[in-house]
Amino acid sequence: MTQRLTPATALLLVVPPLLWAGNAVVGRLVSGLVPPMTLNFLRWALAFLILLPLAHRLLRADSDLWPNWKRFAMLGLLGVGCYNALQYLALKTSTPLNVTLVAASIPIWMLIVGSLFFGQRISRLQLVGALLSIAGVLVVLSRGQWALLMQVQLVPGDVYVLLAALAWAFYSWLLSQPNEPDHIRSDWAAFLMAQIVFGLVWSGAFAAGEWAVTDAHIQWSWPVIAALIYVAVGPAVLAYRCWGLGVQRVGPATAGFFSNLTPLFAALMSAAFLGELPRVYHAVAFVLIVGGIVVSSRK
Structure with missing residues (x-):
């Protein structure tokens, strides 16, 4: 049973986009220093070590993790193995404008996937909210100049981001369908660890393939280490x-x-890193995006 959107829940849902925005910036900064699939694997390997003191019991042979391996293997594939790996890969071949433009389609894919595969009815308010929210994203991407959007040309990286958006939509819907023991789901560290255990298998396989078929290498430095710690x-x-x-x-x-x-x-x-002050279109975009969230969450 879903609840009405409260300020506390809104704050919870604001934190991930803030951290993910930093992830995109860091991903671009190290795109020439760490191969994308390898970056994703190292990120989750560090996350595994961080969670190990909190959820080590989950790895015992008699843990309920193993009877539920199919569900966690799927969550690990979508959320750990694919989503960020595809985004990091996209940053190698696509522009930041294109990447964020295609990623802005996530709410639409959420509605489509929910309707086609999870029996979710799409309401008029959700459609209106989607249009408002995406309009806000387009304002940011165009910097208030719509003519810039007409200059966008799709490249392979944009396809990777689209696949990432689809993976995230399925991942989120699977999260909303509880199908594991309550003691795992109620323990956030154990629940995330359960996904990482299998996600490391997927991401490790992708990284191994990357090193096998490409000229992959890592240029180690303190900035790279700091970037890995942040993304983990x-x-x-x-x-x-x-x-x-x-x-x-x-x-x-x-x-x-x-x-x-x-x-x-x-x-x-x-803007902050480049020393540029926020402009009027940032405020307009904020109003549109927040307006879309408010409208779509109304019962």
Whole structure:
């Protein structure tokens, strides 16, 4: 049973886009230093070590993790193995504008996947909210100049981001369908660890393939190490914890609209790092995105 959107739940769902925006910035910074599939694997390997003191009992032979391996293997594939790996891969071949533009389709895919595979009815308010929210994203991406959007040309990286959006939509809907022991689901560290255990198998296989078929190498440095620590602690552990709680409270359809805050935060971060002050179109985009969230969450 989903709940009405409250300020506390809204805060939970704002934290992941903020951390994911930082993840996109860091991913671009190290795109030439760490191969994308390898970056994803190292990120989750560190997250595994962080969670190990909190959820080590889950790895015991008599744990309920193993009888439920099929569910966690699927969650691990979509949320750990595919989503960020595809985004990191996209940043190698696509522009930031294209990546965020295609990723902005996540709320739409949330509604489509929910309708086709999970019996979710799409309401008029959700459609209106989706249009408002995406309009806000387009304002950010175009910097208030719509002519810039007409210059976008799709490249392979955009397809990777689209696949990532689909993976995240399925992942979020599966999260909303409890099918594991309560003591695992109620323990956030154990629940995330259960996904990482199998996700490391997927991401490790993808990284191994990357090193086998490409000229993959890592240029180790302190900035690279700092980047790995950030993407493991922030966008992985903290963001997934907050997102999981938010999805359980209000459902994937409403939670999906908060993902549109990611490009807004990314624009603000880029402005801060480049020393540029926020502009009027940032405020307009914020109003549209938040308006879409509010409208879509109304009963």
